[in-house]
Amino acid sequence: SFRRKDAFNPSDLFLYAVTDSGMNKKWGRSMVDAVAEAIQGGATIVQLREKDAETRDFLETAKSCLAVCRSHGVPLLINDRIDVALASDADGSKLSKHGIGGADYIGCGGVYSTNTKANNPTIGLDGLKTVCSASKLPVVAIGGINASNAGTVMGMGVPNLKGVAVVSALFDRENVLAETKKLHALLMEASSSS
Ligand code: TZP
Numbered sequence: 001s002f003r004r005k006d007a008f009n010p011s012d013l014f015l016y017a018v019t020d021s022g023m024n025k026k027w028g029r030s031m032v033d034a035v036a037e038a039i040q041g042g043a044t045i046v047q048l049r050e051k052d053a054e055t056r057d058f059l060e061t062a063k064s065c066l067a068v069c070r071s072h073g074v075p076l077l078i079n080d081r082i083d084v085a086l087a088s089d090a091d092g093s094k095l096s097k098h099g100i101g102g103a104d105y106i107g108c109g110g111v112y113s114t115n116t117k118a119n120n121p122t123i124g125l126d127g128l129k130t131v132c133s134a135s136k137l138p139v140v141a142i143g144g145i146n147a148s149n150a151g152t153v154m155g156m157g158v159p160n161l162k163g164v165a166v167v168s169a170l171f172d173r174e175n176v177l178a179e180t181k182k183l184h185a186l187l188m189e190a191s192s193s194s
Helices: 021-025 031-041 055-072 082-088 124-134 150-154 176-193
Strands: 015-018 045-048 076-079 092-094 106-109 139-142 161-166
Touching (some): 015 031, 015 139, 021 031, 031 045, 031 055, 031 176, 055 076, 055 082, 076 082, 082 092, 106 124, 124 150, 161 176
Parallel strands (some): 076 092, 106 139
């Protein structure tokens, strides 16, 4: 959900980077550096997802990522923590099913199985299509999406399917910039041919 409706454009969902601090740390870089690489590579929105951080650290990370996002005109959303979203002045918050507020888009998944969110049900491309056709909201697909299947997802030609959201395909990789560029190019190709 966006704090200001006019701050959201459905095309922002095209390449949706969802962070994972645990994964990212393994590669010895800070979150703000990884986010900067993702944006440079073509990420169109960033969702900061810190599962274990102290609130004050989460807030500091949010503020530094927001500065990078703002300088590139990329929206920043905060995972579940509406308090951190408000305190950091981020553009909005990804709501959990218990969250307050109306939704501006739907994150739909897991499309494919993934280790990032173990035990998450997998709905497949058919489930994704069913959700898209049942709603007028823009949809972003999530779950197990990477360079080997992003083209298939975006190439389905579903009008309100606006993009893919990825965690491990960007943040569990050595070269975030290169992986983001690769995914962006695949999505461009798939969406222009569908
Ligand atoms: N919600 C549904 S699946 C998932 C989330 C947060 C994890 C997606 O992670 P990955 O690494 O892109 O499969």
